Amino acid sequence: MSSKSIWQVDTAFKEFPKLQETKQTEVCIVGAGLTGITAAYLLSKKGMKVILLEADQVLSGVTGHTTAKVTAQHGMIYAELIETIGKEKAKQYYQAMQEAMHFIKNEITENRIDCNYEEQDAFLYTNDDAYLSQLEKEAEAYKALDIPGELITEMPLQIPSKQALKMKGQAQFHPLKYLQFMLEEAVKNGTEVYEQTVAMTLEYNRRSTVITKDEHRVTCDYLIAATQFPYIDHQGLYFAKMYAEQSYIVSGKWTGDYPGGMYINVENPTRSIRTAKLNNKDTYLLVGGENHRSGVSLDEKLCYENLKEFAKEQFDIDDISYQWSAQDFTTLDKMPYIGPITKGDPSIFVATGYRKWGMTNGTIAAKIIADTITENNENPYKELFSPARFSSKPMLKNLFSFNMEVATELIKGKLDFPASRDIDELEVGEAAITTVKGGRVGVYKDKEDKLHVLDTTCTHLGCEVNWNSADRTWDCPCHGSRYHYDGEVMAGPAKEPLRKVSLDD
Template sequence: MTENIHIPQFPESYWRDSIELPSFPRLQDSVKTDVGIVGGGITGITAAYLLAKEGLKVTLIDAGLLLKGTTGHTTAKITAQHGLIYDEFSRHFGAEQASKYHQANMEAKQLIEKLVEQHKIKCNYQQEDAYIYATSEQYQEKLETEKKAYDELGISGELTNSIPLGLSIKSALCMEKQAQFHPLKYLKAIAKEAEKNGAVFYENTTAVDVEYNKHPAIVTRDGKRITCRYVIQASHYPFYDGQGFYPTRMYAERAYIVAVKTPEKFPGGMYINAESPSRSIRSAQMDGKEMWLFAGENHKTGQGQSTMQHYDALQQFAEEKFGITDYVYRWSAQDLTTLDKMPYIGPVTRGENSVFVATGFRKWGMTNGTIAASILSDRILEKENPYAEIYSPSRFQADPAIRKFMRTNADVAKHLIKGKLEYTNNNIDELTPDNAITTRINGMRAGVYMDKERNLHAVDTTCKHLGCETHWNSGDRTWDCPCHGSRYSYTGEVLNGPANEPLNRVEID
């Protein structure tokens, strides 16, 4: 690798570091509202805006800070080109449903564009062509198959044997007039508009359950209640399952992003390869100067190699292909994938009319999250939405859902058993700063992290969701669960659900 390149010591999202976000109080008292929204990302904030604009009283809470979750760690592509998906959706759902998925995501793009123009939001919104490119003959054939699906579904797309980026490729499939932006500049403005219309926001307020009396009530960790007519779970992972068995129907994956400056000028466009490991490329502006974002290296949360190796792989790719003059940011993201890859948006269970869910965006949350807000807002406002059916959480497609169900849950069982049988007896005395070990303290499996000041932080590594054992994530300094994707800080605080309680602290004698 190039010598003297500064490598960011701590993971930090450029989006969050480049903007000053408003702060909101913790919910101190029980309240009544029309709509209670849990989750301060693109779905929750957009829904708050749409509903408050129609005169409904909206209360939104977030377990941490607004826009600190998946939305704050995205690549922020606004596109209906979600990898090689349309041929697969046509085969599994039929052409009409696959076409509606495309239309829904294009409508989401149009809504974002409309709000940017309407509210004059300065968020670096720019139209770009999107490309999937193949570097092997096998995936060249897959692109040709995908192009046939485009043609059958009426999706505008073009096959080409070269791309502006200058990489050596076999072919690429272009979807024109897609877009990219700074997601937090956009959502900061949308939240402000929602507030103008009466929406109320609270941070550091964790939802743990929904109670039913005459109306549903969101119950917070410290016992406060938000009594409402409707509940929208926009919390990444549903905190309330309602016996919808969501942990058995989704899996969590992590991806990594590095932001670099290179001597090459970015030629425009947004790119993702068809092969694995994934490589997603786009540009962004930092202080008026161009930087390149390289993303990819997907893997199931809590599983696989040392996470720093994923950052290293992206850096190496960027250096080999384009050169690096400065390595300015690195961060990671997590998202959920459903068994059939179609997001779950709608009533949490069949027949439910008050509690809704939006999850499983498969890393394409800018458009799927926006259309989720539109679908759920229409449901609450008693308006017809043409896309509600295709995203219904109650759907069941026998192919491929049964095979994926068995495979996903066999993997969960394997990691649950493996974690319980794993022998851990590492010596704390051998621990060095900014490293962690798993060991046993008073017979209990514990994770111990030593910070830069040589302070020790010990937690019980047993995940509070369903009892799997978490593993150390060296790249992000977190304890990650390999079963359902819960993540905790090194002090045990919840960073990602489905867990909603922190890991137990362990005293070191």
């Protein structure tokens, strides 16, 4: 079974070179996902010189692993936003998502992008009596904010539910086909793209200089950190203001007529449902969910099995062709951080904390940053999403709870003394946490029978990583860093690989 997403299987991208020299440009963008590519597209259309750096391959990260719902229905959010930041700002949030949706639709229509764009209604539903009052409260928030929606007792898709909240006129699409067009246009406009180029550090004088892992330099007037977690913190303390969550998706062929709609429940475990076309022909059902804090010690394979069981029970789909996972970050007040990394750095931008709603959040992020650079700060949503904002009601509470969990995981990891195990007995593809020379290590046996032995101490702030059996990665439960089974960094905030441990005396 493919571990690539249905989008990645269905899209072939041009390969781009690795950066091999020092460069100068007006704008350097780190991260070739939806935000980075959209920003490059917008800025290059304005005639700006742009360099786009990607640590792996373009669209190999979160954007390539999304469910790609183009919607302003971001779970149970609007009643909470009214309570925590007020009605005016909650309405601004909805309007920002609407603007992002209109931008995507207009680009697709005007440029005739073949990306399976379909308008669909979105449904928040529950089959649990305990959540009915919360769903009704969310419906009241819709009315207060003039959001088109209605409470219903029967959905088009016949699955167990007691009540649902419908948001009309949302959409879904093939994200990589959409972004393939934008990337090609950005390149035509002069954007330089470099893959396999890892941005490591930043020097800042009058201009910013990005220094890569191979010690090449890109000097720029403006820097956009469009990575899932900002590759630079620059005193922004983003690791303390967000937490990482892992989620999973399975996909199998749908036979018969699909009644339409995109669906997500409000209780746990999460179940997210939509369809997608593969090769513009076959219809596939996507079932997502099983969210959990990244890096916690559990059997991730069971998450996939639970989703497969749901697809079988509810839709009689037992042939699952694709499965993949995604990680995303949630901020203190559940709204993304978009804008200057700190108040003192107006030329360095971040865009992060999309809470799994990256199609609209990522698009509005690109627009806000591009407008700030080219339109003299003229964007109505700049202050709403500013990383410098502070709303004491939700933020203080969550700052404390987030970091209490980090402290708990840190202590738990340091008090974990795993039993010694004969690592020669490991099967191919199996990993274990054991003790070697008195230290906690992680061991993985690859398909060539080679053992990869690593110190399990995360190189970010010293928490102990755990093995993710589904993705074959080492994941940190504190701040969401992820490492390949050989210890190389896959996702930050960590920058350095896990330390290799020798088994020799």
